[in-house]
Amino acid sequence: MCDFEHRPGVKEATLVVRNLRLTGVDNQNLETLKTDIVKSFGIDDVTYNEKSEVIYLTYDASHINLEGIEAVIRKHGANIHNDWWTHVKESYYQFVDKNIKDNANHQPHSCHKPPPGSKIS
Template sequence: MSDFEHRPGVKEATLVVRNLRLTGVDNKNSEALMAEIDKLFGIDGVIYNETTGTIYLAYDASHINLEGIEEVIRKHGANIHDDWWTHTKESYYQFVDQNIKDNAEHQPQSCHKPPPGSKKN
């Protein structure tokens, strides 16, 4: 896939796919929750599976992180499932998201170019 096959602002190199179990999602808040998450800049796709209670997210980690998405989830009366495995995945996702964001902002240096102020003779 190329960057042209994703939503605006989503780059293939920083695209991540996440899945987390949610609690507190019902018929009243599920559509509003999914619609608001889907409108966030950097989201490439969001799906909620009602039978398993799992949300599937695809987003550009250089523009948005899991914490911002969790705020929207809590705003609608839902929350991340409270079990060991879900918390482990959530912590790992946050670590990787921060690493992707830091690497996207990093300006690489070359050790082969001369230092500033030196002249070639």
């Protein structure tokens, strides 16, 4: 895949796939919940499995993080499931998302370049 096969602002190199179990999702808030998440910059795809109550998210971790998505979920009356495994996955996702964002913003340094302002060519 290449960057052209994703929504605007989503880069293949920083694309992540996440799945979390939710509570409080019903027919009344499901569509508005998905629509609000999709409107966020950096989201590539959102699907929800009603039988297993799991939301599947694909997004660019350099533009958006899981905390922002969870805020939208809570705004619509739903929440992340309160079990041990979901909390472990959520913490791991947050850790990885932060590393991806930090690495995307990092400017590499090379010791083999002359210092700025020197007249060495």
